[in-house]
Amino acid sequence: MSVVVPLSEDQRDALQEITNIAMGQAASSLANLLDTFVNLSVPRINVVGVEKLPSAISQLVGRETDVTAVRQSFQGYLRGEAIVIYGNDGCKELGDLMGYDEELDRSAELELLLDVSNVLVGACLGGMIEQLKGVGENNSGELSFSAPSMMAENVPADAVINASKLTWTHALLMEVNFSLESHDFISHLIMLMPEQAIDKMRGILDEFIASF
Amino acid sequence: MTESAQNVNLPDFIVKWVDVGVFVIDCEMKITLWNNFMANHSGHTADKVIGRDLFECFPELPKTWLSKKIKSVFILKNFAFTSWEQRPYLFRFPHNRPITGGVDHMYQNCTFLPVKNEHGEVDSICVTLFDATDIGMAQTLLKEALDSLSESNNRDGLTGIFNRRYLEQRLSTEFDRVKRYGGEFSFVLFDLDHFKHVNDTYGHLGGDEVLCEVTKQASSLLRTSDILGRYGGEEFGIILPSTGMEGAYIFAERVREIIAKSPILFKDASIPVTISIGIATFEPDTPNYEHLINCSDIALYASKEGGRNRVTRYAPDTAT
Numbered sequence: 428m429s430v431v432v433p434l435s436e437d438q439r440d441a442l443q444e445i446t447n448i449a450m451g452q453a454a455s456s457l458a459n460l461l462d463t464f465v466n467l468s469v470p471r472i473n474v475v476g477v478e479k480l481p482s483a484i485s486q487l488v489g490r491e492t493d494v495t496a497v498r499q500s501f502q503g504y505l506r507g508e509a510i511v512i513y514g515n516d517g518c519k520e521l522g523d524l525m526g527y528d529e530e531l532d533r534s535a536e537l538e539l540l541l542d543v544s545n546v547l548v549g550a551c552l553g554g555m556i557e558q559l560k561g562v563g564e565n566n567s568g569e570l571s572f573s574a575p576s577m578m579a580e581n582v583p584a585d586a587v588i589n590a591s592k593l594t595w596t597h598a599l600l601m602e603v604n605f606s607l608e609s610h611d612f613i614s615h616l617i618m619l620m621p622e623q624a625i626d627k628m629r630g631i632l633d634e635f636i637a638s639f
Numbered sequence: 640m641t642e643s644a645q646n647v648n649l650p651d652f653i654v655k656w657v658d659v660g661v662f663v664i665d666c667e668m669k670i671t672l673w674n675n676f677m678a679n680h681s682g683h684t685a686d687k688v689i690g691r692d693l694f695e696c697f698p699e700l701p702k703t704w705l706s707k708k709i710k711s712v713f714i715l716k717n718f719a720f721t722s723w724e725q726r727p728y729l730f731r732f733p734h735n736r737p738i739t740g741g742v743d744h745m746y747q748n749c750t751f752l753p754v755k756n757e758h759g760e761v762d763s764i765c766v767t768l769f770d771a772t773d774i775g776m777a778q779t780l781l782k783e784a785l786d787s788l789s790e791s792n793n794r795d796g797l798t799g800i801f802n803r804r805y806l807e808q809r810l811s812t813e814f815d816r817v818k819r820y821g822g823e824f825s826f827v828l829f830d831l832d833h834f835k836h837v838n839d840t841y842g843h844l845g846g847d848e849v850l851c852e853v854t855k856q857a858s859s860l861l862r863t864s865d866i867l868g869r870y871g872g873e874e875f876g877i878i879l880p881s882t883g884m885e886g887a888y889i890f891a892e893r894v895r896e897i898i899a900k901s902p903i904l905f906k907d908a909s910i911p912v913t914i915s916i917g918i919a920t921f922e923p924d925t926p927n928y929e930h931l932i933n934c935s936d937i938a939l940y941a942s943k944e945g946g947r948n949r950v951t952r953y954a955p956d957t958a959t
Contacts, residue, residue: 453715460707460714526707538725542708549717574720574748 434474438632445635446470449554450603456550461525461607468604470551470616474625475600477593480617485584487602487615488512496587497544499575501552504559504567505628507595507620509552510578511544512587541575547605547616548572562638563631595621599628660730660747660768663754666713668693668706671763680732680745699731712751712764719751723771724778734772746775795869797847798854806868806876807928813878814928817921825887825920827877828935829857829894832913832947834873845905849912852903857894876932884920884952891916891950899948913948915939920953 434442447469454467475483488494492514500508522531525542529535552570560568579587599618620628654661655674663672670693673685681697688696694706712719721729723746734745748769753761793805801809813824831837831853838846850873857867857875866878877894879887895916902909917939919931938953945951 456715460711526704528703534725538721541720541722541725542711545720546711546715546717550715553715553717572718574722574750576722576724 434472434629434632437636438629439472441632441636442628443470443472445555445558446472446551446601448558449551452554453547453550457546460546464608466604466606468602468606471600471602473600475598477596477598477619478590480588480590480593480598480600481585483600484512484587484615484617487600488514488584492584493581494584494587495540495580496578496582497540497575498578499544499548500573501548501570502573503570504556504563505552505570505620506624507599507618509544509548510587510617510619511547512584512615512617513540537577541577543614545572545575547603547614548575551601551603551616552618559631559635562634563627593619595619597622597625599625658770661765662768663763663765664693664709665763666761668709670696672765677730677768681730697730700729705729708751709764712753713761716753716755716761718753721747721749723748723775727775729768735770742772742776742779746771798851798869800854800858800875801866801868803868803870803876806866806870806878807932809866809868810876810878810928810931813880814921814925814931822881823883823921825879825882825884825918826931826935827879827887827891827894827916827918828870828932828939829875829877829891829914829916830939830943831873832915832943837910837912841905841908841910845908845910848905849903849910853898853912853914856897856901860890860893860897876935882920884918887918887920888950888952891918895948895950915942915947916950917942918950918952 450467450470454465457467458465473483494512494514496510496512498508498510522535522539525539527535527539531539549572552572556568556570597620599620601616601618603614603616605614654672657674658676660676660680661672661674662670662677665671669690670688671690673683673688678684683696694700694702708719708721711717728744728747729749730745730747732745732747734742748771750767750769752765752767754763754765756762793801795802810826816822817824831849834846834849837849841849850869854867854869854875857877861867861877864880868876870876879890882890895914899913902911904910917935917937919934919938921931925931934953938951941951942949
């Protein structure tokens with residue numbers, strides 16, 4: 428197992444700041460889209476070794492709960508996979524806000540989860556990359572996303588990720604609570620990045636810090 | 640000679656002819672680009688739809704949902720997707736396999752891309768539509784094959800009811816569930832009396848017929864959540880979820896009775912059959928599901944010892 432190099436305090440502060448702003452922007456866009464008050468919490472950020480990931484996830488979500496997870500990959504200046512984890516009550520209540528007018532069947536429910544995940548991941552990463560635009564070499568400030576897909580349905584929290592099957596060694600763990608005026612639901616956003624991408628991000632963060 | 644590369648705008652040429660649907664809509668939902676793939680599959684040529692409202696041209700599109708999706712791309716400046724797995728198609732297109740198809744319409748994966756102007760604002764949206772029919776069909780066939788494989792893997796060849804492996808698997812699941820969330824369930828084990836004698840008298844075909852008929856009779860008494868399986872040669876197990884000892888006893892008595900009073904017809908013979916039954920029920924201190932099987936086996940043995948054609952409820956002193 429490789430040694431996990433955590434983010435330095437400065438790097439973490441910078442990333443925290445960047446994601447705070449990104450989430451603020453995402454919340455206001457989502458509010459605009461959904462016509463309701465949206466609150467995205469300040470993300471909690473940590474870099475963990477992949478072997479610690481299953482236990483980190485069950486700590487976040489609670490060991491006793493079954494969860495459903497969606498994955499989506501992104502590539503471009505940053506490269507990796509984002510995973511969004513939902514508790515089992517999921518986000519059914521979001522159905523009407525996302526334009527589903529009928530009762531949700533299983534397919535529609537899954538599609539809704541994929542939609543919401545796509546929106547969260549896009550808003551979060553999009554906001555980050557937007558602020559880091561121009562920082563670092565060859566930074567086009569652009570990311571592309573592949574279609575999100577279901578990763579696990581109704582499985583125990585520590586079974587979402589099989590650490591032994593991951594080829595990547597580090598994960599950037601971000602916990603984002605997503606709540607609406609009418610009711611709360613919590614989702615957890617996890618970014619997995621290959622080592623080079625995390626190193627690259629460290630470099631970008633250092634330059635970002637130096638630019639102030 | 641074909642058109643030379645100098646004379647055509649290459650990107651335009653590619654967009655026009657690529658074997659992927661590509662179209663663009665502006666913020667008023669008006670179509671501003673429509674490539675050949677879209678034209679050929681929809682039957683609406685570019686000059687008929689460009690400048691017109693998307694939903695006016697295609698009233699069958701799910702308007703509420705799709706407008707919201709498109710709006711999300713404008714507002715969030717973010718990619719959006721649809722996948723055939725959840726939504727088989729956006730446009731109701733025939734697919735490219737009119738003969739070998741087997742599905743009604745072209746499965747589609749769509750990507751909605753925000754098109755930004757020089758100020759970074761999104762003023763239109765480009766949609767790409769991929770034909771996912773082949774993948775969809777392959778996946779559907781694979782799923783069917785896997786389902787039927789796992790189904791036959793769980794079945795007993797002779798009687799068609801579940802086999803021992805599956806029965807134990809379900810018993811284990813039920814045990815874990817009740818252990819974790821509370822509740823009750825019972826396990827019934829029964830064995831045909833003097834089955835060797837049946838085989839000796841009527842041959843193995845007669846024996847097989849008896850096994851199948853007993854299965855049918857027992858099945859007829861099951862509730863939908865009960866699980867009947869062939870445990871071994873002439874031994875059967877039934878999982879009774881949400882059923883305590885008394886309920887299980889009443890049920891087992893019914894099974895015993897129906898079998899005892901309906902002799903099985905084989906060729907010209909009428910074969911009388913009886914069964915001996917043992918019941919064990921889940922107790923909070925039951926250590927594992929194997930223990931439950933053991934207990935029902937002890938009770939079954941007591942039924943045999945007691946003269947057969949009877950039901951015995953397991954109690955810790957049954958064995959003595």
